[in-house]
Amino acid sequence: MTEPEAAPPAEQQPYSRSPTGSPPAAEGTTFQQTQADIVAHQAETTIEAGSDSDDPGYETDAESRASTSISSSVRDYAFEHGRRYHKFREGTYQFPNDESEQEREDMKHAMVVNLCGGKLHYAPLDNPQKIIDVGTGTGIWAIDVGDEYPSAEVLGIDLSPIQPVWVPPNVKFMVDDAESPWLHPADTFDFVHIRHMNSSVKNWPKLLTEAYNHTKPGGWIEMQELLFTLNCDDGTMKEDYPTARFLQLIKEGLAVFGVDLLGVTRNAQLLHDAGFVNVETKVFKIPLGVWPKNRTMKLIGLYLRSVIYDGLQGIALGPLTRGLKWTPEDVELFLVDVRKSLMDASTHSYLPFHVVYGQKPLNT
Numbered sequence: 001m002t003e004p005e006a007a008p009p010a011e012q013q014p015y016s017r018s019p020t021g022s023p024p025a026a027e028g029t030t031f032q033q034t035q036a037d038i039v040a041h042q043a044e045t046t047i048e049a050g051s052d053s054d055d056p057g058y059e060t061d062a063e064s065r066a067s068t069s070i071s072s073s074v075r076d077y078a079f080e081h082g083r084r085y086h087k088f089r090e091g092t093y094q095f096p097n098d099e100s101e102q103e104r105e106d107m108k109h110a111m112v113v114n115l116c117g118g119k120l121h122y123a124p125l126d127n128p129q130k131i132i133d134v135g136t137g138t139g140i141w142a143i144d145v146g147d148e149y150p151s152a153e154v155l156g157i158d159l160s161p162i163q164p165v166w167v168p169p170n171v172k173f174m175v176d177d178a179e180s181p182w183l184h185p186a187d188t189f190d191f192v193h194i195r196h197m198n199s200s201v202k203n204w205p206k207l208l209t210e211a212y213n214h215t216k217p218g219g220w221i222e223m224q225e226l227l228f229t230l231n232c233d234d235g236t237m238k239e240d241y242p243t244a245r246f247l248q249l250i251k252e253g254l255a256v257f258g259v260d261l262l263g264v265t266r267n268a269q270l271l272h273d274a275g276f277v278n279v280e281t282k283v284f285k286i287p288l289g290v291w292p293k294n295r296t297m298k299l300i301g302l303y304l305r306s307v308i309y310d311g312l313q314g315i316a317l318g319p320l321t322r323g324l325k326w327t328p329e330d331v332e333l334f335l336v337d338v339r340k341s342l343m344d345a346s347t348h349s350y351l352p353f354h355v356v357y358g359q360k361p362l363n364t
């Protein structure tokens, strides 16, 4: 499929929340649909590269954003190396929860929603009434899905109380540990949503058994996860590419805490093992950087680059200092080359994004 000639020029636009959770409405519906089709096709096959000088000139300001919230309560948060972390079940999750981290999480949401053509899920839901978002983070997905299904009650749970106060009336948040026994009645939820949790969860079979027991017969579960291994289809990524080394070290650091960062490829099997049926998998390519030719793909690549670039310190500190016992200074030194490599648009790398969903049998 090729890009239509008549497409009007698009500005790079940040994602803004909309009632339907759809990507930026910068252009006409027909064009958006066509863009969505092109993106869906390229994401599942090969991403077409643009010219190397095609950088839209995005500038980041990672240092100035790495500040903590002055309004936060010390009772609710822990601090380390200048970053803020969750206090409830302290040390369970290795990444910060401060404002710069929250911005990054919202940007990741925009990236995924753009990639998925505005879809918040792929599971074929039919009038869901109870939805749970496990590890809801800033609650951005829960809020969007609450808007999309106004008759559903949406519950977002997280270790961190970082969700907004003003939310749709059908959306609630709770501080809770998803790896502890779930206290809801059995067969409660029509939909269990889990996204970007592979860097957190230690015992997936246990968590998915809880999810299964608390899903209604006929209800659905969906897992959406990035596989943090950089790939390249055209030989432009060198073997010693610093961003690839960075991801390898994060994996090693998280392994110290019992987290398997690359366990994503087993998600379909995990759902089968927990008892779910009709399990489907979709794998998309998310470009890292502005190298793709297609403008929506370029925007998605810009989001991923920003998500990693702006988050380098926050991503690295926990796994490398707590896990691999580096000093914060070692980390900063290492990140210099990683930053440079991230801005190099001649390397056409991408991360696979795995979407896996399954259904609890009607007769259990």
Ligand SMILES: C[S@@+](CC[C@H](N)C(=O)[O-])C[C@H]1O[C@@H](n2cnc3c(N)ncnc32)[C@H](O)[C@@H]1O
Binding pocket: 086, 092, 093, 105, 109, 134, 135, 136, 137, 138, 139, 140, 141, 157, 158, 159, 160, 176, 177, 178, 179, 194, 195, 196, 197, 200, 201
């Ligand atoms: C990478 S963020 C993803 C946020 C959200 N799912 C999204 O896609 O926007 C991971 C979140 O999971 C939360 N988390 C990690 N371990 C958890 C646990 N055991 N129980 C509840 N939340 C957890 C973290 O506090 C963090 O907010």
